[in-house]
Amino acid sequence: MAKKKTPKYRSSPPSAPAREEISSSSSSTVAFRETIESIVIAFVLAFLFRTFEAEAFVIPTGSMSPSLLGQHKDVECSECGYRFRTTASTEGEDRDARMARLRQPNVTPQERMHLEREIAGAEVIAGMCPMCRQTMLYRSDDLPLGLPPSVDSAHIVDEPSYPGDRILVNKYSFGFRDPKRWEVVVFKFPGNGEMNYIKRLVGLPGEVLQVYQGDIFIRPEEEGSEFHIERKPPHKVKAMLQPVHDTDYDPSILYDAGWPLRWSDANGGWQTEVEKDDSNIVQRHKFVSTDSPADAPVAWLRYQHLLPDDNDWTVARRYADQGKFVGTTKEQWIEGVRPQLISDFNPYNARILRAQLMNRGPLQMEPHLLGMEWVMDLGVLFDVDIHEAQGELLLDLVEAGKHFTCQIDLKTGIATLSIDGLSEFTATAQTPLSRAGNFRVQFANVDDQLMLWVDDKLILFGDGEGAATYDADKLFGGRENAIPQTSEDDPGDLSPIGIGARGASLTINHIEVLRDIYYISARASDKPVRAKWSGMGYHLDYDHPDDEAQLADGTVLPPLSYERQMFSDPDTWPRFLTRHKRTFPVEKGQYFVMGDNSPESLDCRLWKHGNDPNAVPGGAYLDARLMTGDAVCVFWPHSWGNIPGLKKLPGFPNFWDMRIVR
CATH class of the missing domain: 2.60.120.560 (Exo-inulinase; domain 1)
Structure with missing residues (x-):
């Protein structure tokens, strides 16, 4: 998951007069000088702290959801009142870049029309409550006439997009110890040394890692050893349950x-x-x-x-x-x-973009976004x-x-x-x-x-x-x-x-x-399935539902009648016997990292070789030299409000969402 650094602004303090020029009777001058000195010392300490021990980052995407949040909508269900978040990454940096291009004087009419359509299509207009499963609208403007009766059109609130969590990263710890399995780590993306990613560490140097049935299996490098399940410690289990x-x-x-x-x-x-x-x-x-x-x-x-x-x-x-x-x-x-x-x-993934309606799709959640x-x-x-x-x-x-x-x-x-x-x-x-x-x-x-x-x-x-x-x-x-x-x-x-x-x-x-988190067994060479309305690609842990599947004993399973038939029709359950095993060797000096939001995480499973812009030199691993540090805490979630009549107050500290990263 790409991350960007929290901007740091610093100005040089004015020069202080020499001590011999300050009158001992001038208390205001002494106080001013002490203030300036304090500011200089604070800046020096902050610089040293940032350089050698800790640094703040902003998370723009949701590959670690729900543990950590990228740009998102923070909403309260209009029916049951449950608070949940939906990704709004499409309303982030890419849209800002398009809008900046739109303001350029040399934009042609054709390019302007194309940019305006892309900007509009990137709007997240609806999500789904994970408790009551109602589809909830986030925008009241430019909606189609005759909304579906299933949608609550009487309580639409225009929901803003909030920036991702600001986290503090300890850059000092890995200088004295090796990274530990299940830690949340920050590193330089192997395909772009200027880009910071954050994932959970699941594979250590010298292991062969296997993803199967949603779990992580490890085989040590010793000859003759077998795969065994890698169990999360109880405190990690408790923190990662969804x-x-x-x-x-x-x-x-x-x-x-x-x-x-x-x-x-x-x-x-x-x-x-x-x-x-x-x-x-x-x-x-x-x-x-x-x-x-x-x-x-x-x-x-x-x-x-x-x-x-x-x-x-x-x-x-x-x-x-x-x-x-x-x-x-x-x-x-x-x-x-x-x-x-x-x-x-x-629920973080369950969103409807305006582009879906612009492409004549229904105001309905894509089936694959339901899990x-x-x-x-x-x-x-x-x-x-x-x-x-x-x-x-x-x-x-x-x-x-x-x-x-x-x-x-x-x-x-x-x-x-x-x-x-x-x-x-x-x-x-x-x-x-x-x-x-x-x-x-x-x-x-x-x-x-x-x-x-x-x-x-x-x-x-x-x-x-x-x-x-x-x-x-x-x-x-x-x-x-x-x-x-x-x-x-x-x-x-x-x-x-x-x-x-x-x-x-x-x-x-x-x-x-x-x-528990379910890690999807997929790799870069797997052909993704295309969603019917949005065209989004997603990976499956078993044979494609539109194709016949063959079991080890030769039994042929017919294609599914619809995408999620396996979740309510016991006759289709033998298809779970086709769940994939994907194996990844982790060499010395390498690590294997994955996102908690497995369906929508670009991580070691899906990094590629070759000339693709998203390709990673060497493929599915993370070089130990690219490690930056371990994530410590969310020190500044998005601002919130608690003043009567003002639901959201920009700049108000959201203390109750500050948390230790587990």
């Missing part, structure tokens, strides 16, 4: 029309209370059992990934306007709702109010049909981990959940390891390292067999998260579903 759904942001407009809740009672026992505020519903899930834990069955509260599309929003808005269903019945509407697999959807990869590594985060220290709390995550369960005895606080199909796996640990009270609990299955946090503190399983690891090859009879599963008896990956209770008395609320 939101999928939050029960605090379920909009009333969908609920009033009859849209089902994503969390529901699977087998009886849970009582769900729903209250409405101005825009959302507030959910509390209660479980009270009079049975002893030994005799009581487990009652499950389970999540289904029920995503409203444009048609669903049309139905809901018409119902809200007219108080009845138009063109359908409630039963017909709800009957068509199908749970989906969780994808690598990133094209199935994410197996998931987590859940929630508040639990334990009324009595009795019974059990159970947490369940599903990956490729296998259940990964954490069972917590609420009398002793002992947590026990188990994996369906791996009887020899077991791990126990002590937790604070042995008394009545309120707790924040998080459970995750990421990189073939199970992790549990209580009140943001990692619970130590196994040898005291926190995470309990397992062998996925042994579990699935070969990692390549890990594809989604579902059946009449077990919804499997179509209901991938559960919160259970047995013989307990407790209340669950504020539930968040989380997912």
